[in-house]
Amino acid sequence: MKILVVDDEPDVQALFEQRFRREIRNGEFQFSFAFSGEEAIGYLEGHASEVVMILSDINMPGMSGIELLKSIRKDHPMAPPIVMMITAYGDTDNYDQAMKFGADDFLTKPVNFTELKQKLQERYEG
Numbered sequence: 001m002k003i004l005v006v007d008d009e010p011d012v013q014a015l016f017e018q019r020f021r022r023e024i025r026n027g028e029f030q031f032s033f034a035f036s037g038e039e040a041i042g043y044l045e046g047h048a049s050e051v052v053m054i055l056s057d058i059n060m061p062g063m064s065g066i067e068l069l070k071s072i073r074k075d076h077p078m079a080p081p082i083v084m085m086i087t088a089y090g091d092t093d094n095y096d097q098a099m100k101f102g103a104d105d106f107l108t109k110p111v112n113f114t115e116l117k118q119k120l121q122e123r124y125e126g
Contacts, residue, residue, distance in 0.1 A: 001124045002030045002047075006040040006056040006068060007086070019113045028124055037063025041071060051081045053123065055107075055116075058087040058094050066097050073102040082123060086111060 005016055013033045023029045032047070034040035037060055044051060054072065058065035065085055072083060084105040085098040095106050107116065 001028065001052045001120070002032065002050045003053045003055060003120070004032050004034060004040060004043060004047075004051050004081075006034045006037065006054065006060075006065065008035055008057065008060040010035065020117070023117070023120075029120065036060060037065065037068035037071075040068055044072070044076065048076055053082040053084065053120070055084045055086055058085050058098065059089070066094075066101060069098065069101045069103055084119070 005012060013031075016031055016033075017024065020029055020031065024031065032043065032051075034043050037056075040054070040056070041063070056065040056068055063071075065087070069083055069085065073080060080102075082104045083102065084107055085094075085103045086107045086109060087094050088109040098106050105119065
C-alpha cells in the first residue's frame with residue numbers, strides 16, 4: 001500500500017521510517033513524503049493512481065491540510081485515496097472542517113503509532 005505523508009516537519013520522515021521499518025521491509029507499506037500541501041499536489045499529479053492513502057497535517061504554512069483535502073476531493077474524484085488528517089490541535093473546529101470536506105479519519109499529535117499501524121493494517125487487509 002502506497003502512503004503519502006504530508007507534513008512540514010522534516011523529522012516526520014525519519015519517525016515514520018523508524019516506526020514502520022518492519023512493514024516497509026516486508027513490502028506492506030511504501031511511504032512517500034511531501035513537506036507542504038503544494039508539494040503533495042505536485043506529487044499526486046504524477047502518481048495519483050499509485051497513492052492509496054494520504055496522511056496530512058492540517059496546520060502547515062502555505063496550503064493547509066484542509067485546502068489540500070479540498071483539492072484532492074475535487075481533482076481526484078475517480079480514485080480518491082483514503083485521507084487521514086493529523087493535527088496537534090484536537091479541537092472540534094478542525095475535526096468538523098476535515099469531515100465536512102471528506103476526510104476518512106482524524107488523528108491528533110503526538111501520533112499514537114500503535115493505533116495508526118492498526119488502522120493502516122485494517123485498510124491494507126480490507
